[in-house]
Amino acid sequence: MTCGPNELVVELLSQVLISGVTLGSLYALVGLGFVVIYRATKVVNFAQGEMMMLGAMLALYFYSDLQFPYFLAFLLAVMLSGVFGAGLERFAYRPLLNAPVLTLILATVAVGQMIRAGVRILRGSEVSRFPSILSADPFLAAGVAVTPLSLSIIAIAVFLVCAFMLFFRKTKLGKGMEATSENREAALLVGISVNQTFSLVWAISSGLAAAAGVLLAPLIIITPEMGTIGIKGFIGAILGGFNNIPGAIAGCFFLGIIENLGGVYIASSMKDVVSFIVLVLVLTVRPQGIFGAAEGKRA
Amino acid sequence: MKLTPRKQVAFGAIALVLGACASAPLFLSNYPLFVFSLAIVNAIAVLGLNLVMGCAGQISLGQAGFAAIGAYATALLVVNLDVSYWLALLLGASLAAICGYILGLPALRLGPLYVSMVTFGFGLIVVIIVQNWYELANGPNGMIVPPPVFFGRELFPREFHVAIVAVVTLLFLLARNIVDSKHGRAFIAIRESELAARGMGVNLAHYKTTAFALGAFYAGISGGLFAGLAQFINPDAFVFPVSILYVTMAILGGISTLVGAAIGSAMLTALPEVLRGAAEYKDFLTGFLLLLLLIFLPNGIVGFVRQRFIGVLPAETGYSSSGRIAMHDVLPTTLHRRERSEKETLLKVESLSISFGGLKALQNVNLTLGSDEILSIIGPNGAGKTTLFNLISGLDRPTTGRVVLDGADITGMSAHSRARLGIARTFQNLDLFGEMSALDNVRVGAHTRLESSLLQAALRTGAQRAEEARYCDVAMDLLRFVGLERYANQKANSLAFGHQRLLEIARALASAPKLLLLDEPAAGLSSSELDFLMVLIQRIHKEFGISVLLIGHTMRLVMTLSDRVIVLDHGVQLADGLPTEIQRNSRVIEAYLGTDDA
Numbered sequence: 001m002t003c004g005p006n007e008l009v010v011e012l013l014s015q016v017l018i019s020g021v022t023l024g025s026l027y028a029l030v031g032l033g034f035v036v037i038y039r040a041t042k043v044v045n046f047a048q049g050e051m052m053m054l055g056a057m058l059a060l061y062f063y064s065d066l067q068f069p070y071f072l073a074f075l076l077a078v079m080l081s082g083v084f085g086a087g088l089e090r091f092a093y094r095p096l097l098n099a100p101v102l103t104l105i106l107a108t109v110a111v112g113q114m115i116r117a118g119v120r121i122l123r124g125s126e127v128s129r130f131p132s133i134l135s136a137d138p139f140l141a142a143g144v145a146v147t148p149l150s151l152s153i154i155a156i157a158v159f160l161v162c163a164f165m166l167f168f169r170k171t172k173l174g175k176g177m178e179a180t181s182e183n184r185e186a187a188l189l190v191g192i193s194v195n196q197t198f199s200l201v202w203a204i205s206s207g208l209a210a211a212a213g214v215l216l217a218p219l220i221i222i223t224p225e226m227g228t229i230g231i232k233g234f235i236g237a238i239l240g241g242f243n244n245i246p247g248a249i250a251g252c253f254f255l256g257i258i259e260n261l262g263g264v265y266i267a268s269s270m271k272d273v274v275s276f277i278v279l280v281l282v283l284t285v286r287p288q289g290i291f292g293a294a295e296g297k298r299a
Numbered sequence: 300m301k302l303t304p305r306k307q308v309a310f311g312a313i314a315l316v317l318g319a320c321a322s323a324p325l326f327l328s329n330y331p332l333f334v335f336s337l338a339i340v341n342a343i344a345v346l347g348l349n350l351v352m353g354c355a356g357q358i359s360l361g362q363a364g365f366a367a368i369g370a371y372a373t374a375l376l377v378v379n380l381d382v383s384y385w386l387a388l389l390l391g392a393s394l395a396a397i398c399g400y401i402l403g404l405p406a407l408r409l410g411p412l413y414v415s416m417v418t419f420g421f422g423l424i425v426v427i428i429v430q431n432w433y434e435l436a437n438g439p440n441g442m443i444v445p446p447p448v449f450f451g452r453e454l455f456p457r458e459f460h461v462a463i464v465a466v467v468t469l470l471f472l473l474a475r476n477i478v479d480s481k482h483g484r485a486f487i488a489i490r491e492s493e494l495a496a497r498g499m500g501v502n503l504a505h506y507k508t509t510a511f512a513l514g515a516f517y518a519g520i521s522g523g524l525f526a527g528l529a530q531f532i533n534p535d536a537f538v539f540p541v542s543i544l545y546v547t548m549a550i551l552g553g554i555s556t557l558v559g560a561a562i563g564s565a566m567l568t569a570l571p572e573v574l575r576g577a578a579e580y581k582d583f584l585t586g587f588l589l590l591l592l593l594i595f596l597p598n599g600i601v602g603f604v605r606q607r608f609i610g611v612l613p614a615e616t617g618y619s620s621s622g623r624i625a626m627h628d629v630l631p632t633t634l635h636r637r638e639r640s641e642k643e644t645l646l647k648v649e650s651l652s653i654s655f656g657g658l659k660a661l662q663n664v665n666l667t668l669g670s671d672e673i674l675s676i677i678g679p680n681g682a683g684k685t686t687l688f689n690l691i692s693g694l695d696r697p698t699t700g701r702v703v704l705d706g707a708d709i710t711g712m713s714a715h716s717r718a719r720l721g722i723a724r725t726f727q728n729l730d731l732f733g734e735m736s737a738l739d740n741v742r743v744g745a746h747t748r749l750e751s752s753l754l755q756a757a758l759r760t761g762a763q764r765a766e767e768a769r770y771c772d773v774a775m776d777l778l779r780f781v782g783l784e785r786y787a788n789q790k791a792n793s794l795a796f797g798h799q800r801l802l803e804i805a806r807a808l809a810s811a812p813k814l815l816l817l818d819e820p821a822a823g824l825s826s827s828e829l830d831f832l833m834v835l836i837q838r839i840h841k842e843f844g845i846s847v848l849l850i851g852h853t854m855r856l857v858m859t860l861s862d863r864v865i866v867l868d869h870g871v872q873l874a875d876g877l878p879t880e881i882q883r884n885s886r887v888i889e890a891y892l893g894t895d896d897a
Contacts, residue, residue, distance in 0.1 A: 044412050046360075046419070095594045102358050105415050106546060107593050109360065113543055113586030121579055228423065234416065242412070269431040276420040283405050283413060 015145065016260045022150040022219070023232075024256025025157035029212035030233025031252045032164060033205035035245060039181040040201040043104045047088070047112035048209050049230025055081045055210025056217040056226065057119055060130055070133050078210045085206025086199045093202070094195070112227065120224040130217035153215045160211055161249060164204070168245070177201055209233075228272075232259075235279045241289025250291055316561075320464045324457035333528070336460045338568035339467050340524045345548045345560040346474050347517025352546075353554040354478060355510035356490025358415045361402070361422030362518045362545045367537035368395040369519030370526040371429060371436055374444045384447040384527060392519030399515025403508035422542050430534045441533025444526045456528070463524055470517060473757045474557055477513070480756035480767060481742075481749040484735070486510055488743045491732035498692060498726070500718030500747035500810060509753065540582050547589040553599030555734075562600055644706075645670040645846050646814055651690055651700030660686045661870045664700075668814070673840055673847040675857045677881075678867035679890060684850045685727055687867070688816050691848070692724045693717040704814070719747045721813035725803040725820060727850070733792030737783055737802050740791050741774035744809030770809075777805040781835060797828045801835075808839065814846050815839065821853040829856065836860055858882070866890070 030052055037045045055077045062073035092111055096104050132149060139146065168174040180187040180197045188194050209230060220226060233252060240251020255275055262274030282290060323335050344366050351359045372391030376382040382390070398421075405417055429436060436442045446453045447462070454462065477483050485506045488496040497503060526532050548567045552559025567588075571581050596603055646668040653661045661683045668674050676684050689695040691702055693714035701710045709717055723744070732740050749770055751763040778784045781801040786794055791802060800820060807815055817836070821829050833856060839845050851857040857864060857878070864881040866873040868890040874881055881887055 038412065042412075044415055046415070092590055092594075099593070099597065101411050102352070102356065103593050103597060105358060105411060106550070107590055109543055109546070110586045110589035110593065113540060114583055114590070117580070117583035117586060121583060231416075231419070235420075238413065238416065267431075269427070272427055273424050276417075276424050279420065280405060280417060283409060283417070287405075287409055287413075 011145075012264065016264055017257060018146055018150060020257030020260040021253060022153050022256070023260065024236070024253035025154045025161075026212045026216050027233040027236045027252035027256055028161055028249045029157050029215070030209050030230045031237035031240075031248055032161060032233075032245070033208040033212075034234045035237050035242060035248050036168075036177070036201055036205045036208075038242060040177060040198060041093075041104070041181075042101055043093070043108060044234070045205065046105065046108040046231075047115060048108075048205070048234065049227030050112040050115040051081055051085060051206045051209035051227075052213035052216070052230040053119065053222075053224060053227040054084065054115060055213030056130070056222050057123065057213075057224075058210070059214040059217060060128055060222060064128075064131065074211075074214050077214050078207045081210030081213075082203040082207035086203040088206075089199050089202035094198070097198075116224050116227060123224070128222045130222060132218045149218060153219075156215060157212070160208065164208065165245065173197075173200060232256075232275060235275055238279060239282050239290055241291045243288070244291055247289060247291030251289060254290070317464070317468060321461055324460050329456065332460060333456065334568060334572050336456070336463050336528050337525075338565045339463050340521050340528060341545070341548065341568050342561050342564040343467055343470055343524065344518045344521035344545050345552070345564045346470060346557060347514035347521070348545055348549040349554060349557055349560050350474060350477070350486070350517065351510050351514030352549065353556070353559075354483060354490065355486040355507065357403075357507060357510055358411050359418045359511070359514055360415055360539075360542050360546070361418035361420075361425075362514070363537040363539070363541035364418075364422030364425040365395040365399060365515040365518035366522030366525065366541075367425045367429065367534070368398055368515075369522030370532045370537070371522075372519075373523035374442055374526045374532055375436065377445060378442070385449075388520060388523040388527070391523045392516050395519025395522070396512040396516035399518075400508050400512040402515075403511030419539070419542075422537075422539055426534050426538055429537075436532075439534055441531055441535075444530045444532060446530055447527040459527060463528070466520065466524065470520065471557060471561075474517075476759045477753065477757050478557065480759075480763070481746055481751065482506070482509070482753050482756050484739055484743050485746060487735055487739075488732050488746075491734055492730050494694065495726065495730040495732065496743070497694060497714040498718065498724050498730075499743050499806065500715045501743070502713075502715045540585070543589065544585055547585050547592070550589065550592050550597070550599055553601030553603075556599070556601040559599050559601040643670040644668070645672075645704065646691070646848070647701075647703040648687075648691065649701040649703065651687070651697050651702065653686060653690060653695060653697045659870050661690070661697075661867075664867070664870075664872050666865055666872075666875070668846055668848060669862075670813075670846055671844075672862045673836070673849060673860050675849045675851055675861040675864045675878075676867060677851060677857055677864060678873075681869070682867040683870040684867055685818055686870075688724060688818055688848075688850065692722055692816060715747075718810060721810070722816065723807035723810045723812035723814070724816035725800075725807050725818055727818040727822065729796075729799050729803060731791040731799055731802060731806070733790065735791055736788045737778060737791055737794065738771070738774055738787040740802055741777050741805045741809045742770060744777075744806035745770045745773060745811075747810050774805075774809055777808050778802075780808075780838075781805045782831070797824050800824065800828075800832075804835065804839075808843070808845075812845060814848065817847060817849045819850050819852060821851060821856045829853065832856070833859060 030048060033051070034045060034048055037043060058077035058080055059073045062068040062076050063070055068076070088111055092107055093104065096107055137147065168177065176187070176192045176197050177200065179190070179192055180194055184194055187197070212230070212233070216229070220229070232255060236252030236255035237248035238251070239255055240249065241247035255278070258278055259271050259275050263271045266274060320339065324332060327335060344362055348359060348362055351357050369391040372394045373384070373387040376387035376390060377384050402417060402421055405413060430439050432438060447459055448454070449458070449462070485496065485501045488499065488501055489503060489506055493503060522537070525536065544567060548563035549560060550563070551566060552561065552563030567585070571578065592599070598606065644667050648664060648666045651661055651664045652659070664687060666674070676687065678684055686695065690697050693712060693716070697710065701708055703709065704717070704720055704722065709720065732743060735743070749766055751766055755763040775784065775787060778787050781804055783798055783801055783805065786798060791799065794802060800823070804817070804820065820836070821832055824832060836847060836849070837860065840847055849857070849860070861878050863876065864878050865875045866881060866884070866887045873886050873890055874884045876884070
């Protein structure tokens with residue numbers, strides 16, 4: 001097949017777009033976890049990326065080492081991570097519930113470091129590859145080369161995001177979470193168990209991160225340090241606007257695409273740098289995020 | 300000057316520690332000495348964190364990134380440009396400080412959420428850049444740094460150790476001087492309450508960025524010294540876990556104390572050497588230790604010791620937490636009586652309106668306050684009284700309308716500039732700097748009157764010392780004026796409610812205001828406390844010549860003190876007149892009887 005220079009550019013761009021959307025959908029999963037915890041507790045969970053790494057590691061263990069079927073490994077990894085998240089809430093964060101926000105943020109930093117170092121102790125720092133479930137061979141769809149792998153990732157991630165939104169908007173538990181994040185004391189007064197809600201919040205958020213980790217696993221090399229990718233979900237959420245969940249999700253997709261463009265046009269090693277520069281720029285111009293509404297404040 | 304027992308002990312301890320540090324090369328073998336030097340180098344980075352996080356309350360997760368900038372800049376200047384090591388050290392740290400300043404900019408408008416993110420990201424980026432930029436410093440392979448040269452002679456590690464001790468001593472003194480100055484108090488005030496700090500004339504933008512720059516400067520020096528000490532640097536020395544290690548050191552020692560930096564870094568630098576066999580557990584244990592500290596020992600070792608053994612050494616009344624004592628009795632000249640003419644208008648508010656979302660909190664409010672008046676604002680709850688105060692003091696901006704002080708339009712002016720022009724206020728729900736002593740609270744109130752720069756404070760020049768002493772006396776006088784001199788060195792949040800109200804008034808007076816805004820000063824006071832308050836307000840007005848704008852629910856206070864009364868209801872001005880007229884005004888009576896609050 002011969003292509004003119006223009007077609008090459010178009011093809012390259014569409015490739016970038018596809019991989020950007022793939023990454024973006026994963027960022028959205030992690031970012032959602034960030035937003036959920038932040039809205040409930042005003043805490044930035046710096047261990048979120050590590051929960052994602054944990055999910056990938058667990059799935060790898062169940063799938064590769066124990067030879068479980070893929071979907072069982074996926075499910076177990078997500079569930080165990082959720083339980084682990086709830087346990088963290090109970091033993092690490094609940095004792096600090098009334099401490100300054102700064103203290104809580106540091107606590108998540110400490111937990112993140114423990115998970116990262118703990119996994120390294122257990123597994124060594126050897127790198128692993130997650131065996132691909134679906135083919136990574138591209139096929140042409142509407143003139144754009146896509147892989148079944150990235151399509152499945154996008155599909156599952158989007159499905160999970162939608163499922164979570166429905167849960168959050170429609171169920172009693174979800175509304176309880178929203179109420180608790182609006183006003184902790186008032187929620188308590190109308191009979192919502194705040195402790196239970198917080199356990200749930202951390203469990204769900206950890207589960208989302210773990211799911212993102214499992215989905216991401218075939219795309220990258222798995223190391224205890226892979227959690228730093230998770231922080232992108234957070235950046236995406238800030239970019240979109242933290243007080244607006246659909247906006248936060250859109251921000252994550254936006255980040256995935258921008259980053260890939262930066263990777264192509266600047267240098268692939270500078271991807272992370274690009275995303276932080278975009279973050280600082282956006283925050284300087286629009287502190288509430290691209291899609292976020294300014295918070296009305298009263299002194 | 301005679302030293303108190305407390306200071307004698309402190310001096311003795313410091314001399315002992317310094318002596319031990321400086322003489323270590325005489326009796327330590329090479330490797331233990333290297334670890335010792337490293338502990339001191341780390342302590343400098345931790346000192347910086349104490350300033351940013353401990354004092355100013357700004358989270359910083361990128362301290363290792365700043366250290367990397369200091370280290371690489373120093374090394375590159377020495378290797379490539381043949382700059383003297385010591386000059387390079389200073390330049391590297393200054394570059395780090397500039398980065399810290401720029402990084403502090405988003406912190407102005409954004410909360411801890413974003414600041415933690417931005418500092419974290421910064422630390423990450425620095426490492427990514429040095430890892431990938433091979434031409435700069437061999438990327439991940441690192442670069443060799445020649446031994447530091449002092450007057451043409453290469454220093455042996457033993458000699459360099461002494462130099463490091465000298466540098467840390469200097470930086471410790473500078474940090475202590477800054478903390479014990481108007482600048483340090485402004486940092487702590489921001490940590491305790493940004494709102495109250497703004498009201499006292501503290502420029503948040505300036506102080507937050509300064510705190511970040513200072514913290515980064517210390518990290519930069521630390522990094523530069525590390526380059527000279529290890530004589531080799533690579534990106535691994537500055538990765539995120541190192542930033543966490545610094546934070547853990549700071550919290551272990553006690554984040555809000557400078558001495559804690561030394562203790563924390565000494566312990567955590569030595570620990571891995573003691574637990575040699577468990578090197579792979581180092582990061583895990585650091586994280587675990589940090590978590591345990593946050594839960595069980597948030598004030599660190601120094602904080603714990605202080606809490607436990609406070610009172611072992613005598614603490615005389617009249618001390619601020621920083622140990623300065625008020626020496627002279629200068630009442631009542633603390634505040635000079637202002638010259639004023641009867642007819643002059645001090646404050647003019649013209650058709651002021653503000654909406655929050657759809658709620659019209661104030662609509663078209665007008666008022667004038669003569670320079671010799673006590674004007675009261677009354678009205679049911681939710682009438683917009685405090686909102687009006689926020690617009691006058693600059694904490695909120697009006698949707699429309701103007702605020703004019705002394706004939707100058709100040710509508711667009713920031714809260715801290717207005718404080719400088721002579722507007723001071725108290726807060727309805729009390730907004731003291733809780734962890735500061737009563738005396739230091741009042742000293743923050745005098746913030747706008749102290750002129751010394753950060754550099755003067757760091758070097759503790761004669762003029763700066765005289766100024767600090769003068770305004771410490773002023774603060775003490777004001778405490779005496781409101782009857783709180785006995786509580787001068789007690790933490791503000793440990794005072795009784797009524798005393799906290801009085802402390803807020805003393806703090807507001809410390810700026811020598813033209814206009815004092817009192818937001819429900821009588822709320823929650825007992826009858827006898829109210830009597831005292833009324834005498835106090837009258838004296839403030841008569842003896843100091845300060846105009847008073849007062850929000851009150853207490854009719855005895857309002858009707859006795861006020862020259863005129865303004866009534867607000869649902870953001871609308873109902874009446875403006877003499878107290879006796881207001882009492883008979885039918886619309887006012889209706890507004891009050893129509894609500895349950897009156």
